[in-house]
Amino acid sequence: MYVAQQQESHALVNHVAFIWNIAESLRGPFKPSEYGSVVLPFTVLRRLDAVLADTKPAVLQTAKAIGSLPEMLQAATLTDASGHEFYNTSPFDLGKLVDDPQDLRSNLASYLAGFSPNVRDIFDRFEFDKTLNKLADKNKLFAVTEKFAKADFHPRTVSNIQMGLVFEELIRFANEKSNETAGDHYTPREVIALMVQLLFALDDDALSKSGVVRSIYDPTAGTGGMLSVADEYLRRMNPGIQLSLYGQDYNDASYAICKADMVIKGQDVDNIALGDTLTEDAFDDKKFDYGLSNPPFGVDWKDQRADVDDEHTKLGFNGRFGPGTPAVSDGAMLFLMHLVSKMRKPEDGGSRMAIVLNGSPLFSGGAGGGESNIRKWLLDNDLVETIIGLPKDMFYNTGISTYIWILTNRKDGDRKGRVQLIDGREMFIKLRKGLGSKRNELSQQNIDTIVRLYAGFQDGEHSKIFRNEDFLYRTITVERPLKLNWQATTERVEAVLEAKAVQKLSESDAAALRAALDRLGTDTVWKNRTAFHKALNDAARAANLRLSAASLKTVTIELGEQDETADICTDSKGNPEPDTALRDTENVPWNEDVDAFVAREVLPYAPGAWIDDSKTKEGAEIPFNRHFYGYVSPRPLEEIDRDLTSVMDQLRAMLIEVER
Structure with a gap:
């Protein structure tokens, strides 16, 4: 070979x-x-x-x-x-x-x-x-x-x-x-070969039978490379297979080449469409057995935003973008959801899809955000089968880390409710000469290894199995009580007088307020807000000033300072008020009791803290690198010292030669 x-x-x-x-x-x-x-x-x-x-x-x-x-x-x-x-x-x-x-x-x-x-x-x-x-x-x-x-x-x-x-x-x-950008138009063939073999690895028996009819779809078809490799692979496996290839691309030249290729292959030319998949789905009434896609990495979708947002709002889960939309700076997850929308119903045989994404869709966005909601929806519906980490420097236009997601709505029994992560980041051979940003490629042995790990579905050094819930979490908001003291120091009084609300007062009211603050004195410290307000109102009356609500709020804020020894500030119902400056959030694993988590991780360090349940959000992230992290101990200091000494000796010898 x-x-x-x-x-x-x-x-x-x-x-x-x-x-x-x-x-x-x-x-x-x-x-x-x-x-x-x-x-x-x-x-x-x-x-x-x-x-x-x-x-x-x-x-x-x-x-x-x-x-x-x-x-x-x-x-x-x-x-x-x-x-x-x-x-x-x-x-x-x-x-x-x-x-x-x-x-x-x-x-x-x-x-x-x-x-x-x-x-x-x-x-x-x-x-x-x-x-x-x-x-x-x-x-x-x-x-x-x-x-x-x-x-x-x-x-x-x-x-x-x-x-x-x-x-x-x-x-x-x-x-x-x-x-x-060359990478907008095509994907390295060995990456396509890996995706294709992953896509069909679990279906070899079914695909080898006579009379098999299948459809394959690529919403970002480019020059048709993915469709061509999939077609070639399946026809070698089963020469009698009946394949229908579908694709769409927005670039005229790429579309023309793809269409020419499909025409030569004998495919129906109406199955290759020109247009922006996100705004004008050419096959909105069709579902497919398999899907492949390499959408642009890190490309914004500002031009498509009005159409996408409109579909999300009006159609919800009856459209393609029901779970939410990602940040406008990167539209890759829109193509992921589009692929999912092209799956056949499980009762009709289901589908399997493969898409190449950068690292951002694994973890970007916090709980309640678009990306997190999309991940959670995929996991809740058991659609994520496997994610494979690829080596860096694999693509012609970028050296960033990339990942292949395998999505399906027809998981085998032991895969149901599970997600497999495969670490292929070190499985590559170096190119003799780089092509753009591409420095590495997958050998046939690398491809065989990854496909074998995928089909084997076993825990090991390069393959790990997780439950869907392992990637879910809740973000809780931790509140701590507001504790303040009040003192009319020179600095705090100046802050009051420079506040916008006070600047709007008339000259006479501003002078009266200064007089009232002077009456408070600089030495007294109040650690109870009720007591401070009584003293402040007494001082205002003595200065012939009627404090407005805005002025009272400004003085209370500017003369106040955090003080753990002070009394807790409470609202009209006697409930503790939260200190927004001390507000914090914590991510709680999905299967862990929130109260138990707070008792263990929060209260020992923040006594009196509580959880505002109204702010709790659900989220999902897939920390791929964390699960394959291997600690490497630092080199012994003695070894580093020896290397430094050796280098210094070499430098001194070179300097001596120069001086001669």
Whole structure:
């Protein structure tokens, strides 16, 4: 297998290098950021041209014979003749086009018009017509067409999987030239391979049977890499399986490539949609057997907020976002909930979904917040099956930690009510040369190990099993009684006079208030609020001042200071008032009695404290790293000293050499 992978990798490099050399020949009339707009549609065109080559004579002969048939029958007949879900009725192919350089531009237009409508849409999304006009205007059209005509992209030479890799590498190159984010468009193939094998690992027996019909969906399809790998994997397992692949993406170029790939595979082109999944779900009436997704990491959803909030408010749990919405700075959990909404009902067979997320959805947001509510809803409904921690530096556009979530509503008996965490963070091999932020990759052995841990469902060093409730908690609000003393010190009196409420008083009232405060004296300390208020009112009357409620409150606040030896301040009903400055919160494990927790963890350190039950919130977090933390003892000081001495000796020796 390794030799085959090496050969495939070598072939990929050669194909991409060939195409990118064509792109480099555009330098001058085209900016590097524009290279992708030329080579991507031309690569698709050459691939389609090669795929249709074997049946082209039959299609042309059929086209002549069916001119009198209705349009729909013509399309069906031509599709049958081509042996694919698309066709081209033009007498041209790329080879014949370059034989007539003089009429190349018009002949290219005729050739493109000869494609079936599902393919013409692909080139419309590329805005290929504009590109061809510019190439012709800059005298580059013939040179580019001629070079692409020489490329051997026939399926016998380049498989669908290999062609997908070529597309993705070209996108990566193009985005590097234009400073865009390659990771928005595709996922490393070995990560997809892991996700796919995890998705099907527990269903191998069912998927191997004859007559199996399944559907797979990717709401962030990009160039279709996930769908392609899943398709390839299942067809190797069961050549007779009937698969329907569905995908949606908001990027025109990625959509065009994905659609081209699906057309070549014989998939229904209506199953690949263009648009923003969060605001215009193209398959709102469909459910799927399996789902895969790699949504953008840490990308805000401000542009979609109005639509998402509207759906959340109006539809609640009848829509996609019933549990809540995450912080607007990261919309990844919206795609997670969207995937869950695409699950079949358990009585209809249920579904299993895999999604790649960064670390934030595991723990961000406190109890009662959007992210926490979403996690709790997933756990309450027993939808989280497994979470796998991946190595860092796995993706092309980010080096952050990433995690694969496996979600399902059809857990096996021993998995019900349980969540499995798998630590794969150290399972990788280093790349010889980094690709963007990607420095590491999963080997086949790494993938096999993780899949085996998942299927085995056992506690161990790299796999841990938890109950759903282990990730739930309650956040309680701990209140401590308000205890203050009051004293008319110079500093406190100045604070009273500078307060906004006092600044609004008339000059005469402000002077009367100062006189009243002076009457209190600077030496007396009151440790009871009732006694202080009596003294303050007496002083105000003596100064011919009637204290307003606002002034009384201001004086009480500014002359007061925390004092543990003072009496407890109480409200009109005699209940202790809380000291907001000392207010605190504690997270109590779900299965622990709150009163017992308070007696053990709070009261020994804060006598007299109490819990405000009205502020208690329920939450959920999955502290992945904590469960796999391994303490590493520091090196002995003697060893560190020896190393420092050795380094200093080396430095001194170098300095001596320099001085000589």
